[in-house]
Amino acid sequence: MMRSDQRRGYAWGVLFLGLAAAWGPGCKKEQPVASAPVDAGVAVVDAGAPDAGVAQAADVVKPLRFSDVTLKRQDNRLAVTYTLTNPGTAQGRGEACLSLHDDQGMVIEAERMGGITVKGGTTDTFRDSVGVGEASWKQARTLMLYTTAEFGCSYGASVATSELLRLLPTGQPAPAGTPPPQKPQVSKATDFEVSNVEVRQGPSDYFLTYTVKNVSDHRASGSGCLRAYMALERAPALEESPEGDFSLAPGASQTFTESIVFDNEKNWDEVMILRLFTSPHGCADDADAENAGFKFMKPAYIHAPVEEVEVESGADAEDPTGMDSSDAYDPEEEFPQPPPDSDDASEGTAD
Known part of the structure; x- marks a missing residue:
């Protein structure tokens, strides 16, 4: 009986399993390794080859690059403005991701910012907004931006199609010596x-x-x-x-x-x-x-909601006597009163 809004916890498990394959202690440089003639993060395929998939991080020769990043937090949302440069010739498309890290580089939270498309040899600016809880934000010492194929944020940087950009929560570049993203340990x-x-x-x-x-x-x-x-x-x-x-x-x-x-x-x-x-x-x-x-x-005083009975008002309200407008009558008409005695009337005006 799991509802759709209850699947978020399951997504956390998928996220951390994917991140575990991507990040580990001792990383010297957070940049994908080039090994195949594919650029821009996404392979361009012919219309007749729809199953040729998206280039993985290890296949990206000319990955996308982030620049001009600004962060603005309000309430429990973080507005992120950034520019993506595509140094290759193939179109880059997929989604942009944001992850928060603690003082040890451990992942606190990871979110999808939005979809991206950047033509080869061009730049484009994007504005996204993501929900980041107060507790996670207070723990964050660094942030990381990267792009992946569609639905790739849940799998972490192992499928990154961009360079990995490390930032402080202020939006400034993370200083040298910042702990690298760490392999998350499976929770129990x-x-x-x-x-x-x-x-x-x-x-x-x-x-x-x-x-x-x-x-x-x-x-x-x-x-x-x-x-x-x-x-x-x-x-x-x-x-x-x-x-x-x-x-x-x-x-x-x-x-x-x-x-x-x-x-x-x-x-x-x-x-x-x-x-x-x-x-x-x-x-x-x-x-x-x-x-x-x-x-x-369960405390004894906790109970199901009490259904309130609406009371009608105005013309539609029911008369407590059980009568309606058709039953209205004038007592004078039903029991006519005799005219006043003439002598009594004259006596009443004599004074």
């Missing part, structure tokens, strides 16, 4: 410890607050997933909801307050047991002995 559910878990209900929403700590000796990344069960947990979860993404240095912790979204909110009345899972792929990970989750009981 046992790398995380959960505490301070609380569920509360608002007028129309439900919220989860929790703290997650990295108890391993390496940077670990993952996602939270809240699963809801009936009295017996032998059956599959009645509901599940993704609850935040995180990348934490060893010993670091982060506190989240996230919305809880169920497919059917009426199930809140059936739920008795909740488990918060923190693992590399969030709701894409199954529960097992290693990924047992943090178990707690």
Whole structure:
């Protein structure tokens, strides 16, 4: 019952597996190795050869180059303006990628900035905007820009079709001696410890607050997933909801307050047991002995939303007596009153 918005945690796993093949300690120069007569990052193919694929980093003789990069962060988004130069003759196309790195060069987060197309021998300027969370931004010591084939950002710089540009968060070039991008270590559910878990209900929403700590000796990344069960947990979860993404240095912790979204909110009345899972792929990970989750009981005051009954007003409102306009009558017409006595009337005006 994984929803589309729950697949983000799974994408993190694909990202780090791909990056592992690209980056490792001891890299001396972050530049692809030329080995084949292909330029601009993308091989030009005849119309009759659609399966001739995209050149990999090792095949790029004349990779694209970044210049004139400016960064502007507002709220939780980062606006990136940059120029790409294509020194080759073939058209370069694909997508531009951004990755954030900590003080050891470890990848914190990687994002797709947008699609790019640059004709051979030309330059073009692009303006993109990506979401970067406050926690990731505070940890970032360097950024890296590069281009890949379509859908290549998830696989990291191993498929880069450009030179790898290292920057400080200010947009200035990274100084000499900056730690090179490091091979990320595969995270496990046992790398995380959960505490301070609380569920509360608002007028129309439900919220989860929790703290997650990295108890391993390496940077670990993952996602939270809240699963809801009936009295017996032998059956599959009645509901599940993704609850935040995180990348934490060893010993670091982060506190989240996230919305809880169920497919059917009426199930809140059936739920008795909740488990918060923190693992590399969030709701894409199954529960097992290693990924047992943090178990707690649903507070008794949490219930399904109460459906409000609308009260009609105006002409369409129902009369509490059960009468409508056709029943209206004038008491004077139904029970006519006798005319006043003439003597009484004259006496009343004599004074």
